[in-house]
Amino acid sequence: MELSTQELDGGVTRVALDGRMDIAGAAAVDMKMNLIAGSANKLLIDLQKVTFLGSMGLRSIVLPARAVKSKGGKVVLFAPTEMVESVLKTSGIDAILPVHHDLANALAALQ
Amino acid sequence: MSTLVSPVSAMPQKDIAKPPSRLTLKSQLDDMALLWPWVEALALEYAIPEDALFGVHLCLEEAISNVIRHGYNGEPGHTLSVDCVSPKAHEVLFVIEDQAPPFDPVSGSIPEEQPASSPMDYLRPGGRGILLMRKFSGSLAYERLPGGNRLTIGFDLTR
Numbered sequence: 001m002e003l004s005t006q007e008l009d010g011g012v013t014r015v016a017l018d019g020r021m022d023i024a025g026a027a028a029v030d031m032k033m034n035l036i037a038g039s040a041n042k043l044l045i046d047l048q049k050v051t052f053l054g055s056m057g058l059r060s061i062v063l064p065a066r067a068v069k070s071k072g073g074k075v076v077l078f079a080p081t082e083m084v085e086s087v088l089k090t091s092g093i094d095a096i097l098p099v100h101h102d103l104a105n106a107l108a109a110l111q
Numbered sequence: 112m113s114t115l116v117s118p119v120s121a122m123p124q125k126d127i128a129k130p131p132s133r134l135t136l137k138s139q140l141d142d143m144a145l146l147w148p149w150v151e152a153l154a155l156e157y158a159i160p161e162d163a164l165f166g167v168h169l170c171l172e173e174a175i176s177n178v179i180r181h182g183y184n185g186e187p188g189h190t191l192s193v194d195c196v197s198p199k200a201h202e203v204l205f206v207i208e209d210q211a212p213p214f215d216p217v218s219g220s221i222p223e224e225q226p227a228s229s230p231m232d233y234l235r236p237g238g239r240g241i242l243l244m245r246k247f248s249g250s251l252a253y254e255r256l257p258g259g260n261r262l263t264i265g266f267d268l269t270r
Contacts, residue, residue, distance in 0.1 A: 006232060022172055023143055054172040055240045083165045090246040091239045 001025035003032050012110050013040040014078075018049040021057025030060050037064035041073035042110040045097075047080040054085045065097055078106045113269050126176065130156055132196065137180050138189035146171055146193075153195050157203050166247030168206070170264050173240040174207050179181040182211030182260065201268040202249070216241055217253040217262070 004045035005079050009034070016108035018023055043062060047053075050093055066098040077099045080088060088094045130152035132158050136142045150171065175191065183189045191209040198204060244251060250265035 020147075022147070022168070023140055023176060052168055054169055055243060056172070056176065058239075083162060086246070087121055087169070087243060 001028040002093040003029045005036060006017055006061075008044070009013070010106070010107065010111060011076060012042045012044055012048040012107060014044045016046040016049065020052040021050050021060065022054050023056045025052075026054075026060040027066055033060055033064040033085065034089045038067055041071070043068050043073065044078050044091050044106055044110060045075065046078045047084055048078070050080065051082045055091070058087070058091055058093060062096070073111045076100055076106045076109050078103065122210070128241055132194055134193045136191055136193070137187070138183040138185075138191065140176060140179055141225065143172065143175060143179075146175070149193075153203070157195075157268070158195055159203065159266070159268060163268055167203075167266060170203060170244045171207075173244050174262055174264060177216055177229040178207065178209045178211060178214070178260075182209055203266050203268065204254065205264045205266075207264070208259055209257065209264045213255055214260050215253045216244070219253050249254045 001017070001021065001024070003018070005015045006014045007015070013036060017029065018098075021029075045064070045065070050057075061077070068075050069093070075097050077088065077097050079101050080099060085094075085099060088097075088099060098109055100109060115197040130149060134145060134149045136145060145164045147168070150164070150167055154167075155158065159167065171193065176191070179185065180190050182191075189210060191207060194204065194206040194208075196204050244254065250263070252263045252265075254261040256262075
């Protein structure tokens, strides 16, 4: 599991996750995600390259997202695969963290 | 270290690469790293389609982590087994057995139609995980065993 960050215009932090968000993958990114959540106010979590998402992986997304939102920030999820999006919808996370497939729309939702 | 137990002691030469039908895991989350290579090998054996394979991984991860975290309450020193059987064409069953106190993840009252009101709802033991298992499996069945539990998760490979 790999994680990279990029600062975009408008104060947006883009976090790109790459790999399997299973138990091991979640453990590998947990600390970094929490650190990022501590400093970001507009967080775009890029899921394009996430090939698997389990409930522990969900936790690694929801907890940092909650931290950002609790300080008045915004979080969006970007471009999950069909199966990953199905996990997000089944668990109801998409009701709390909006999912976008168009980058311009995702960025607009953060403003 | 956990063990992979072959059901047949004397395998024919041509079947040497065949994955064992049983995986035995210790009651610790890091032992779950053994799941992926085992399931990948079974996917080749049973021609499990990619989407179904996603569901197999999802359901097994959820079910087994439930056993370790909640059934065994995170205590080391226990084991659980996962058997893969294919009772008929285009169907595979994963049978998870443990020796934990009674723990039925299937019949719990889950508010399926009601969206979670808080992100913490996803983190409750057995909370949203059962929704994922129901969504991504073909069938779920729980049996209380003498001194343990059995959860059978079925997948229809034609879907």
